[in-house]
Amino acid sequence: MENPIIELRGLTKCYGSVKAVDDLNLNIQKGEIFGLLGPNGAGKTTTILMMLGLTEPTAGTAHVCGYNATTSPIPVKRKVGYMPDSLGFYDNMTALENLMYVGELNGIPQAEIKERALSVMRMVGLENEIDKKTSAYSRGMKQRLGLADVLIKQPDVVILDEPTLGIDPSGVKEFLTLIRQLSRQQGLTVLLSSHHLHHVQQVCDRVGIFVKGKLLVEGNMDTLSKNIFERKSFEVLVTLRNNLTLPWEHESEFLQLDGVKQLGVNEREITVTCSHDNTPEIVRLFVLKGYEVMGVQRKEHGLDDIYQKYFENSLN
């Protein structure tokens, strides 16, 4: 099996008596988009800083691209592009100068530095704002510039800390699409931290839920929801053309269906709770009884529910 590009082993960080990160084990493979999901103060940024060797772990090791991040941070930083959550640029310099400065720090030869800066600016869609001072940039533009800043060093791994913070919804969608596109085109490994479930859901191959310094669960969306809602029942919402008259004459017949536990009737809408997914049988019975079915909705459990569920568990 291929070696993971990011490998965290028993990573722990204490601030005084507070454990910010508690015995974290995580493997991320090359080319993957991994979402680190957790509420504020869960220890996401601390974990990221330890991966870059900017903070020393109390215990455990972080290996990135084969290097130990704590003892040899320079080769790690050469391969990893990091976009912090509070992005700042030198306001007295233009966007291009800011980018070229970072390029120079990464030892890009003088001859190609400008060309490369221009090409990444084009990539993130800022080609018309090259000579603007960064103080005149909007939040969304800064975020894009931050991405350009990460890409100019042509990294193997991109770590984005709350990249969607403070951008409007359409901007977020665009930004995430861009990240996904770049990852797929260039084989970049992306680690994305966020507390916005939907954003992570949109782009990540795999998600880890991180609460109070602990990684509660990791896996892709399907396995996550399966894990939690295995025991929980399914709900099917059926909408009819005409209102039902109460009491409902066919109620008992529906309750006799395999696995059906409960029926809820609200004018034209019937909620069927069952122990397993038997939507087809339910719909067939409705048709058989001569009801005009307008719509059937299987209630799926999104990340919201997963998140909520884990938070409840962690709070108890």
Place this chain on the structure above:
Amino acid sequence: MSSFVVSFRKNTTENTHVPPSTPFWVMVRREISSHIRSWRFVLLLGLVALTFFGSIYVSFGNIRDAVNNVKDPDHLFLYLKLLTTTDGNLPAFHVLLSFLGPLLGISLGFDAVNSEKQNGTLVRILAQPVYRDNLLLSKFTGSLVLVGVLFLVLTLIMVGAGIFVTGVMIEVEEALRILSFAIICVMYVGFWLSLSILLSIAFTQPATSALAAIGVWLFLTVFYQIGISMVVKALVPNTSIMSETDILSYNELLFRLLRLAPSQLFTDATTTLLMPSVRSLGPITMEQMAGAIPSPLSYKESLMIVWPQVSGLIAATFACFALSYYLFMRREVRS
């Protein structure tokens, strides 16, 4: 022949290939360029230049009297006279500089680290493949290079103007003395620079660190002297019943304590360098003076006198800088 051409071509391409400069010098360059473009530096430059040209103008007006004053053993050092002569209205440049130097150092360094941290640029830069200490060192070097160039330019302007106005060539000894004066000025500013960088690491708000640095400066220039003389006065018994050697030893103690302040070190060092006839920085007994001809010292001897002062300044600078290293290397970078 063709192989020769090929090898030549190879050589030229190798020569024209510019290797990427190390991150440290890239950072120094950015530091200098951001200072030069800032209003802060323009204001300081104006202030220093105004002081310099003001004092030089005054000394040009009085240079004839100063050089003709045969009682003064230094009267033949034309260029040193240009730097030190006054008419009593405006202090000499080196005296003004003991006030302006701290201002220059503090204002170049007070927000070195904390403003970067607040703007969020610190994390971004440290996430690049650079050593953490290089950031600190580049801040110090960048500002010091700027100050060094500033003083070198001012000195050269002074010498040039002197040659132009008087037509007297500068002597080697004068040139050495003036150059050492410029170097000591840079060191003095360097001390305040490293102190203010230290404070910029210790405090998170630039305003706080600026205020703290100005506080230290005021304390050392105004209150320290008052405090020391008060303490010594309280310690010293009635002078009328003391022997001469006792008075001398108390005086020595007073001077030693005063020299803990960098501004005193700077004043001592520059005075000795710019006035070759200054033989000692402490009190001299009559026996020591007996037989001494009031003549200027050689450059080497003046330098010997100020050497403790110079090493004191360097030591203070390094102490501040080492402390900043200690604080910064283990500091959490997140804001």
